[in-house]
Amino acid sequence: MQDLIMYFSFGICIMVMTLSIITDSLGKVKKYLLFFLAFSALLLLICNKLTRLYDGSQENIGRLLAQPCKFMAYFCFLAVIAIFNRYVTELLKDAGINEMPKVFVGVEIETILGTVILLMNLIGKFYYFYEGNTYARAEFYFVAYMFPLIALLVELFGLIKYRESMSKRMLFPLLVFIILPFCAGVAQFFIHGVSLTGMTIVLMTAILYCFSVFDTNEKLEKARKRDLEILQEKQEMSEQMIHQTTSALAEAIDAKDKYTQGHSRRVAEYSVMIAQMAGKSKEECDELYLIALLHDVGKIGIPDAIIKKEGKLTDEEFAIIKTHPSIGRDILSKIDISPRLSVGASFHHERYDGNGYPFKLKGEEIPELARIIACADAYDAMASKRSYRDVLPKEVIRSEFEKNLGKQFDPEFGRIMIGIIDADINYELREK
Numbered sequence: 001m002q003d004l005i006m007y008f009s010f011g012i013c014i015m016v017m018t019l020s021i022i023t024d025s026l027g028k029v030k031k032y033l034l035f036f037l038a039f040s041a042l043l044l045l046i047c048n049k050l051t052r053l054y055d056g057s058q059e060n061i062g063r064l065l066a067q068p069c070k071f072m073a074y075f076c077f078l079a080v081i082a083i084f085n086r087y088v089t090e091l092l093k094d095a096g097i098n099e100m101p102k103v104f105v106g107v108e109i110e111t112i113l114g115t116v117i118l119l120m121n122l123i124g125k126f127y128y129f130y131e132g133n134t135y136a137r138a139e140f141y142f143v144a145y146m147f148p149l150i151a152l153l154v155e156l157f158g159l160i161k162y163r164e165s166m167s168k169r170m171l172f173p174l175l176v177f178i179i180l181p182f183c184a185g186v187a188q189f190f191i192h193g194v195s196l197t198g199m200t201i202v203l204m205t206a207i208l209y210c211f212s213v214f215d216t217n218e219k220l221e222k223a224r225k226r227d228l229e230i231l232q233e234k235q236e237m238s239e240q241m242i243h244q245t246t247s248a249l250a251e252a253i254d255a256k257d258k259y260t261q262g263h264s265r266r267v268a269e270y271s272v273m274i275a276q277m278a279g280k281s282k283e284e285c286d287e288l289y290l291i292a293l294l295h296d297v298g299k300i301g302i303p304d305a306i307i308k309k310e311g312k313l314t315d316e317e318f319a320i321i322k323t324h325p326s327i328g329r330d331i332l333s334k335i336d337i338s339p340r341l342s343v344g345a346s347f348h349h350e351r352y353d354g355n356g357y358p359f360k361l362k363g364e365e366i367p368e369l370a371r372i373i374a375c376a377d378a379y380d381a382m383a384s385k386r387s388y389r390d391v392l393p394k395e396v397i398r399s400e401f402e403k404n405l406g407k408q409f410d411p412e413f414g415r416i417m418i419g420i421i422d423a424d425i426n427y428e429l430r431e432k
Contacts, residue, residue, distance in 0.1 A: 005199060006045060006199070009203075010042060012202050012205075012206050013038045013039070013041050013202055014038075016038040016206050016209050017035050017038045017039055020032075020035040020038065021035055025216050025217060026212060026213065026216050027216070029090055030087065030090055033083055033090065034208070034212065036083050037080060037083045037208070038202075038209075041076070041080060041202045041205050042202075043072065043076045044072075044073055044077060044080065045199070045202065047073040048069075048073045050065055050069040051069045051070045051073060071118060073198075074144060075115060076198075077148050077185075077201075078114045078115055078147070078151070080201050081107065081111055081148055081151045081152060082108060082111040085104055085107040085111070087208075088104065088155070088159065091166060091170060091174075092162060092166075095166070096165075097162070101158065101162065103158035104158050106154050107151050110147055110150055110151035110154060111147070111148070113147055114147030114148055117144055117147060118144060145185065152185070155178050156175070156178045159171070159174055167215055169211060169214060169215045170212070170215050172211070173204070173207050174208070176207070177204040177208055180200050180204055181197055181201050184196040185197050242290065242338075243290065246290050246293050246294060247293065249294065250294060251265075253297055253300060256300075256304060256308070260296075262431065263431075264293050264294070264295065264296055265293065266376075266384075266431070267373065267376045267377050268288075268289045268290075268292035268293040270376035270379055270380060270417075270420075270429065271288050271289070271372050272285045272289050273376075273420055274372050274413055274416050274417060274420070275288050275372055277416045277420070278372075278413065287338070287340065287369075290338070291340060291341055291344040291369055291373070292344050292369075292372075292373045294328070295328070295348045295373050295377060296324065296328070297327075297328045297332060297345050298323070298324030298326065298328030298329070299324045299328075300327070301324065302321060302327075303320070306320055306321060309387075312388065322349070322357050323358070325347070325348065325357070325358050326346075326358050328342065328345025329342045329346035331345070332345055340369065343367045343370055344369060344370055344373045346358075346359075347359070347366050347367055347374075348377050349374070350374065351374075351408045352366070352407060352409055352410050352411075353407045353408070371409075371413055374408075374410070375409050375410070375413045375414055378400075378408065378409070379397060379421075382397045383429060383430035384430065385431055391430055391431060394421060394424070394427045394430075398421045398422070401414050401417055401418050402418065
């Protein structure tokens with residue numbers, strides 16, 4: 001039964017060593033510490049097994065292995081404590097404590113002193129092999145075992161002292177990792193021939209690995225959610241800034257002419273109404289709003305004398321006005337954050353029949369967003385006061401849309417606009 005438990009413990013050690021190496025989420029330092037922790041536990045079990053196997057053996061291999069294996073068994077117990085101590089300090093680094101606290105420095109000193117004591121066993125004061133290659137404890141045996149036990153107690157004190165810096169998930173296995181091997185070490189004073197300490201450390205190493213993975217994955221998930229929240233906040237701030245900048249720019253454009261104040265905003269709103277009734281998504285409508293808001297940005301490059309002229313424009317002046325889509329395209333095409341931002345400015349004066357400007361595009365050659373904006377722009381132009389006329393009656397505007405379906409306006413979006421006009425019983429959609 002004891003051998004079965006021993007071999008099972010071997011398997012656990014090898015499994016933890018393998019999993020530690022392939023578990024990248026733990027981080028480079030932690031996964032190697034867990035690997036060497038499991039390796040030290042495995043070496044401790046193997047050395048104890050070989051010591052018992054060759055205890056009293058008169059064969060050459062027995063005489064060759066028994067004493068070194070017993071030394072390694074003691075040494076591996078100290079090594080496990082030292083590696084575990086390093087693992088705890090790595091967890092403290094995650095909590096922002098970069099310098100190793102003195103209490104954990106004390107643990108390292110204890111393990112070093114314990115190793116020195118073992119090396120001093122050459123005089124046979126702690127354990128020895130008497131005639132017949134048989135292991136026996138010497139009168140000062142407790143001294144050799146005292147150092148690892150004291151190191152565990154110091155480690156326990158350190159964990160309790162810095163418990164607030166540890167995650168609640170990790171504190172439990174860390175405490176148990178100390179308490180159970182300590183109890184097993186004390187029991188080992190009275191029990192000989194069974195590696196209680198080794199098997200306990202193996203079990204604790206497996207538990208520590210499992211809790212470490214769970215804790216790391218939980219932290220990674222929290223960090224991922226936090227990063228997503230920060231990214232979303234930045235995106236919202238960026239969108240808000242773009243929206244405010246775009247609105248301010250649109251108002252500046254409209255302010256060039258007292259008769260067009262509010263025009264860009266109304267065109268954007270009417271464009272969204274058309275898009276919504278056409279079944280467009282919220283994201284598409286939000287993008288369309290900004291594009292429509294800047295559809296007249298090219299008027300920045302048109303002289304004020306032409307923009308503000310009351311009365312009919314000359315052919316030369318109208319030719320200059322017709323350049324504003326190209327000017328708008330040149331301005332907005334330089335903004336990489338939204339590649340389609342220039343669509344409205346470039347094509348809102350194109351006609352469905354191909355007689356528009358500046359490119360004389362026809363039908364679906366005209367981008368869909370521009371076809372929507374063209375309907376909204378024409379509607380607001382007719383529903384707003386101009387220097388040469390007052391707001392047109394709703395019936396006149398409706399008639400213009402009916403006559404120009406498939407000519408000036410996209411048939412689908414033109415009909416949607418007619419539906420909006422019909423639904424506006426009190427003629428609210430006009431310049432106030």
